[in-house]
Amino acid sequence: MNLKNLSIFANGSDRFFETLDKESQTSKHSKGKMLFLHEDDAQSFFLIKSGWVKLFRETLDGSQSVVDILSAGHIFGETAIFENDRYPYSAEVVEPAEIVSFPLSALKGEIRENNDFAFNMMSAMARYRRHQDRELEHRTIQNAPQRIGCFLLRLADQEQTGPVTIHLPYDKTLVASRLGMQPETFSRALSKLKAQTGIKIKGATIEMDSLNQLVEYSCAACSSEFPCKDLKAQA
Amino acid sequence: MNLKNLSIFANGSDRFFETLDKESQTSKHSKGKMLFLHEDDAQSFFLIKSGWVKLFRETLDGSQSVVDILSAGHIFGETAIFENDRYPYSAEVVEPAEIVSFPLSALKGEIRENNDFAFNMMSAMARYRRHQDRELEHRTIQNAPQRIGCFLLRLADQEQTGPVTIHLPYDKTLVASRLGMQPETFSRALSKLKAQTGIKIKGATIEMDSLNQLVEYSCAACSSEFPCKDLKAQA
DNA sequence: CGAGGGTTTGAAGTGCATCAAATAGTGTGG
DNA sequence: CCACACTATTTGATGCACTTCAAACCCTCG
Numbered sequence: 001m002n003l004k005n006l007s008i009f010a011n012g013s014d015r016f017f018e019t020l021d022k023e024s025q026t027s028k029h030s031k032g033k034m035l036f037l038h039e040d041d042a043q044s045f046f047l048i049k050s051g052w053v054k055l056f057r058e059t060l061d062g063s064q065s066v067v068d069i070l071s072a073g074h075i076f077g078e079t080a081i082f083e084n085d086r087y088p089y090s091a092e093v094v095e096p097a098e099i100v101s102f103p104l105s106a107l108k109g110e111i112r113e114n115n116d117f118a119f120n121m122m123s124a125m126a127r128y129r130r131h132q133d134r135e136l137e138h139r140t141i142q143n144a145p146q147r148i149g150c151f152l153l154r155l156a157d158q159e160q161t162g163p164v165t166i167h168l169p170y171d172k173t174l175v176a177s178r179l180g181m182q183p184e185t186f187s188r189a190l191s192k193l194k195a196q197t198g199i200k201i202k203g204a205t206i207e208m209d210s211l212n213q214l215v216e217y218s219c220a221a222c223s224s225e226f227p228c229k230d231l232k233a234q235a
Numbered sequence: 236m237n238l239k240n241l242s243i244f245a246n247g248s249d250r251f252f253e254t255l256d257k258e259s260q261t262s263k264h265s266k267g268k269m270l271f272l273h274e275d276d277a278q279s280f281f282l283i284k285s286g287w288v289k290l291f292r293e294t295l296d297g298s299q300s301v302v303d304i305l306s307a308g309h310i311f312g313e314t315a316i317f318e319n320d321r322y323p324y325s326a327e328v329v330e331p332a333e334i335v336s337f338p339l340s341a342l343k344g345e346i347r348e349n350n351d352f353a354f355n356m357m358s359a360m361a362r363y364r365r366h367q368d369r370e371l372e373h374r375t376i377q378n379a380p381q382r383i384g385c386f387l388l389r390l391a392d393q394e395q396t397g398p399v400t401i402h403l404p405y406d407k408t409l410v411a412s413r414l415g416m417q418p419e420t421f422s423r424a425l426s427k428l429k430a431q432t433g434i435k436i437k438g439a440t441i442e443m444d445s446l447n448q449l450v451e452y453s454c455a456a457c458s459s460e461f462p463c464k465d466l467k468a469q470a
Numbered sequence: 471c472g473a474g475g476g477t478t479t480g481a482a483g484t485g486c487a488t489c490a491a492a493t494a495g496t497g498t499g500g
Numbered sequence: 501c502c503a504c505a506c507t508a509t510t511t512g513a514t515g516c517a518c519t520t521c522a523a524a525c526c527c528t529c530g
């Protein structure tokens with residue numbers, strides 16, 4: 001888990017990594033910890049070393065919209081440099097996590113000075129854009145069971161041809177919010193998915209004889225071809 | 236309608252604009268013209284001089300997901316440079332349009348060579364990302380009449396305090412698809428919006444005494460403050 | 471004037487949300 | 501190691517929102 005190995009930071013200069021190293025701060029947080037709030041003044045961006053972090057926004061009346069849920073190796077908060085130094089969402093730890101913070105100023109500087117780095121980061125942003133695009137498409141076209149199937153496929157190793165075991169990385173309630181549905185709906189939709197594809201469910205573990213069962217069921221309602229590995233969550 | 240005046244192309248070099256100028260091709264298209272298809276090999280990006288263009292994707296079974304609907308001054312197809320030179324959506328003219336095409340290679344070159352340009356383009360991409368984020372949030376939190384209200388607000392001059400007149404820029408059927416609903420739902424939801432906010436509807440023209448009526452109704456279910464001009468469609 | 475697409479309206483069905491309550495699962499202190 | 505407390509998950513009942521299918525209406529344009 002080294003900054004230099006992150007694809008989004010490929011081409012960073014030595015000086016850049018040195019600065020980051022020097023000014024980084026690592027801390028451990030338990031479930032529920034709020035890292036920052038939407039519209040907060042932004043000084044830092046963050047890297048997840050372990051655990052899970054939820055990015056979301058809320059309305060005045062309390063409804064919540066989950067932007068993304070990220071795991072180790074992903075960064076977040078970095079887009080504040082394009083938003084007048086305000087975070088465009090809130091961030092909360094949802095599974096015990098180790099988080100490293102870095103100064104946004106260093107990132108901004110590197111983008112301005114290092115062209116290859118900038119180009120690389122643009123690619124990452126474009127990748128994220130496609131990811132978001134797809135998310136919107138799924139909300140529009142797929143129903144609840146199909147969205148769950150698609151989510152499971154993106155958790156799995158899509159090259160696998162034989163039997164597959166998938167483990168949900170966090171609470172079902174959270175998966176539900178990530179997919180834009182209620183916990184009750186998630187529960188029922190998962191049962192329906194089970195009935196229609198023959199997958200086996202034991203708590204947070206899901207098994208099947210082959211991914212094909214899910215692919216046929218979910219990918220019919222998507223404009224992309226399976227496999228779609230490149231659409232895994234990226235910060 | 237000059238390339239140099241587009242905010243996304245601020246900081247472009249003279250040489251860049253010269254190349255674009257030299258290699259540009261302008262053409263007029265009538266409604267229904269397909270400009271390119273999803274996954275097509277991409278050589279060019281496009282600028283809309285007039286008219287409206289729909290960006291969308293389709294599944295095998297024919298359901299359609301509208302990515303965006305753009306008007307004069309917006310560019311599209313440019314993100315293909317980050318997608319292995321394939322267009323990430325299809326593009327269709329939905330209102331008679333004048334379109335200019337430019338070589339993607341020139342754009343790619345300028346990004347690599349001109350740092351200010353790259354930074355500026357990153358800002359544009361970040362802006363777009365926020366736009367998409369908001370779109371997803373709206374789908375999650377707002378109901379059909381609220382989404383229509385929000386759409387109307389984004390069409391209007393949000394500084395205006397007195398009576399306001401808004402004209403729908405294209406077919407209601409198309410607005411419906413843009414907002415992720417059926418034409419029938421749009422029709423009924425618009426009636427409901429009228430009943431609840433007191434706006435007046437005559438065909439494609441909508442009038443009201445003040446934007447406040449819509450703001451109170453729609454913006455309650457959004458995490459952003461009104462006004463939200465910056466969220467107007469951007470390519 | 472007539473054809474055709476856009477729009478509205480009606481009737482019926484489906485999917486998801488909501489509210490309520492039961493059940494399973496997990497971590498804690500004794 | 502057990503019982504309790506608390507949370508996560510499931511299940512049931514009901515309602516609302518949106519979709520679907522069908523048909524009427526309207527408007528524009530040849």
